[in-house]
Amino acid sequence: MNIDEKRTAIIFKALCDENRVKILKLLGTGEKCACKILEELNVTQPTLSHHMKILCDSEIVFGRKEGKWMYYSISERGADQAKEILNELTVINGEDCNCCK
Amino acid sequence: MNIDEKRTAIIFKALCDENRVKILKLLGTGEKCACKILEELNVTQPTLSHHMKILCDSEIVFGRKEGKWMYYSISERGADQAKEILNELTVINGEDCNCCK
DNA sequence: GCAACAAATAGATATTTGTCAATGTGTTTT
DNA sequence: AAAACACATTGACAAATATCTATTTGTTGC
Numbered sequence: 001m002n003i004d005e006k007r008t009a010i011i012f013k014a015l016c017d018e019n020r021v022k023i024l025k026l027l028g029t030g031e032k033c034a035c036k037i038l039e040e041l042n043v044t045q046p047t048l049s050h051h052m053k054i055l056c057d058s059e060i061v062f063g064r065k066e067g068k069w070m071y072y073s074i075s076e077r078g079a080d081q082a083k084e085i086l087n088e089l090t091v092i093n094g095e096d097c098n099c100c101k
Numbered sequence: 102m103n104i105d106e107k108r109t110a111i112i113f114k115a116l117c118d119e120n121r122v123k124i125l126k127l128l129g130t131g132e133k134c135a136c137k138i139l140e141e142l143n144v145t146q147p148t149l150s151h152h153m154k155i156l157c158d159s160e161i162v163f164g165r166k167e168g169k170w171m172y173y174s175i176s177e178r179g180a181d182q183a184k185e186i187l188n189e190l191t192v193i194n195g196e197d198c199n200c201c202k
Numbered sequence: 203g204c205a206a207c208a209a210a211t212a213g214a215t216a217t218t219t220g221t222c223a224a225t226g227t228g229t230t231t232t
Numbered sequence: 233a234a235a236a237c238a239c240a241t242t243g244a245c246a247a248a249t250a251t252c253t254a255t256t257t258g259t260t261g262c
Contacts, residue, residue: 005120005122005126008116008119008122012116016110017250018107018110019250021110021190022106028193035209044251044253047251049209050250050251051250052209068258079187086180087184089122090180092128092174092177093130093131118220120220135238147223147224147241147242148220148222150239150240151220168229168238169230169238170238171239
C-alpha cells in the first residue's frame with residue numbers, strides 16, 4: 001500500500017483533540033445520538049457538530065440520520081483503515097543509516 | 102486500560118500533519134539522521150526540528166544524539182502504545198442507543 | 203400552516219500550529 | 233582558539249482550529 005499523506009493527516013486529526021477522544025470513548029459503548037453525546041461534554045451544540053464532522057470525515061465514525069436525530073457510531077471499516085495505516089507507518093523495513101558516520 | 106485524553110491527543114498529533122507522515126515514511130526504511138530527512142522535505146532546518154520534537158513527544162519516534170548529529174528512528178514501543186490506544190478507542194462494547202426512540 | 207425541537211451553518215474571535223529568518227549551543231576539525 | 237558544522241531555540245507572522253452566539257434548515261406533532 002502507498003500511503004497518502006493528506007488523507008492520513010485527515011484520518012488522525014480525529015484523534016488529536018481531547019474532546020474527540022472523549023466522544024470516541026462514549027461511542028465505545030455503542031451507537032449514540034448527538035443529543036446524548038452533548039450531555040456528556042462541556043461544549044455547545046455547534047461545537048459538537050463541528051467535532052462530529054471531523055470524526056465523520058476521518059471515517060472512523062459513521063453518522064446516520066433518523067428523523068430529526070443524528071446517530072453516531074464507530075465504523076469498523078474506518079477504524080480498520082486507520083489501524084492499517086498506523087501499522088504501515090510504523091513498520092521498520094530497512095537498515096540503519098550510516099550517511100553521517 | 103483507561104485512556105488519558107490529553108496524552109492520546111499528543112500521541113496522534115504526530116500523525117495529523119502531512120510533513121510528519123512523510124517523515125515517518127522515511128523512517129520506515131530505518132534510522133536516519135536529521136540532515137538526511139531535511140534533504141527529503143521542502144522545509145527549513147528549524148521547521149524540521151519542530152516536527153521532530155512533536156514526533157518525539159508522541160514517543161512514536163526516538164532520537165539519539167551522536168556527536169553533532171541526531172539520529173531518529175521509529176520506536177517500536179511507542180508505536181505499539183499508539184496501536185493499543187487506537188484499538189481501545191475503536192472497540193465496540195455496548196448496545197445500540199435507544200435514548201431518542 | 204405553525205410551534206417545537208434537533209442539528210447544521212454562518213460569522214466572530216481567541217488560541218494553536220506551521221513556517222521562516224535570526225540567533226544560540228554544543229561538537230568537531232584545523 | 234578559531235572556524236565550521238549540526239541542531240535547537242527564539243521571535244514573528246500567517247493559516248488553521250476550537251469555541252461561542254445567532255441564525256437557518258429540516259423534521260415532528262398539533
